[in-house]
Amino acid sequence: MSPKIKELIDSCLASVQMSQFCDQRLQSARAKSCKSFGIIGSIAAGTWQWQQPGVTNGSLSQLQLLLLLGLGLLCLGGCQARCREEPARDCEAICNAAGGNCSIRALVLLPNDDGYEASLQRVLPILKVAEQQIRNTALIPPHIDFEWLAHDTKCDASLGVIRAMDGIIKQCAQVIFGPVCDYSLAAVSRITKYFNSQGTPLITVGGSTYDFEQKKTDCGDEFYMLLRTGMLSFESISELTINVMKQHNWSHSIFYYERDGQRNVAGLHTCFLMMKSLGKQMRNENMTFAQYPLESNVMNRSEEMRREIGNKHSIL
Structure with a gap:
């Protein structure tokens, strides 16, 4: 495993706040910057130099990269994402206080209808295959479990918000995949910055409209916490x-x-x-x-x- 990836993951497990991983303040911002930003940015841009034998940017599928990005984003909460003062719940940590029972709860918000290209029936099996391939290459420690929390949004904006709130409040999801439908995505991604104590990252291949292209770097931005990975807009x-x-x-x-x-x-x-x-x-x-x-x-x-x-x- 790459030492930097291992450092990022170990730091995540050590503290959900990541305070010890944030070492520099930006001159023009009140938030901290993290070493993990550089890691995540280079992975997303396809310029990361993998040190694990046999692992290259070309050998990793887009979904595998999505899972790594999701894990990396979980590490940024204590550095920059706080948009409101809210005490953290114990379940927000990847591991419990004793360092065991490590689990990443990923909320998947998609329509349960194959009339849509990105449906739960099509995407969930692929996510699980991507997870297994990442495990096969030892990019994440074997003791970290992925828990996929699937919710049917019916491609509806209002229902998408309800499903997202259920996943966060009742199941304590730490990261969100989807929605893909634009109206549902807009409704959910506007409020994810207030989910959990540090906000909840939302990763989607959707969001093709002009509004989603706007700046998303601080809490005042409409779609802060949204990460778009689609190939075309x-x-x-x-x-x-x-x-x-x-x-x-x-x-x-x-x-x-x-x-x-x-x-x-x-x-x-x-x-x-x-x-x-x-x-x-x-x-x-x-x-x-x-x-x-x-x-x-x-x-x-x-x-x-x-x-x-x-x-x-x-x-x-």
Whole structure:
């Protein structure tokens, strides 16, 4: 095992507060900085140099890295995450006071419906496989157990909040995986900074909309404690679209979309949220942007397009 990873894990087990692991104050911030930030950042960026034989960035799947990031984030609570004064509960520690019964309780918030790409039935088995592969490479000590606490959010914002509160209050979860559906993710990730005494990190492959791209470095930020690991965002798709338009000297556009298209990816209004991000970036580029949601019961698309495009958006 890499000595730095071992140092990070051992420090987690020694004290959930991590006070002995925080050794430097930032000049412009009231919070402390931790050595583990550098470790986590390099793992996430794919630049970490593994010292364990046979273990490389390429040999670790994205889900394996997610589990390591989750473990690392648990170590940061006493350093920077406190957003309210709340006494810690005994169950928040990975190990009990005697140093035994070490367990990481991971709350998984996903819909129990295979109509969605990221469902409990699909994701839970993969998380468990990733856990086993990490154990096989001895990246975490064998005496630390993972307890997966699965909750069905039905891709609903209100239910997602209730499930998250149940997992934190009743089961004392220490880290959250999901939600993926954007509305549910927004509702849950706004309040995770107040869960437990030090806040609760939330890791997701979702959060593609523009709002999730904003700064998340202190308690005043809306989605503080949210870590997005997705490969692609609506901002990236928007940048690609704008670059193609610039290559062709196009500045006027109208976009047709199905309001609930791609619902299986991010829940309700996925395409609408994509258009929102695209429109914001195009207006920043002084481009003319118009959008038109297609009605599912309309059969004559040609007439619909002729009416909406008209002379304003057509090339004469």
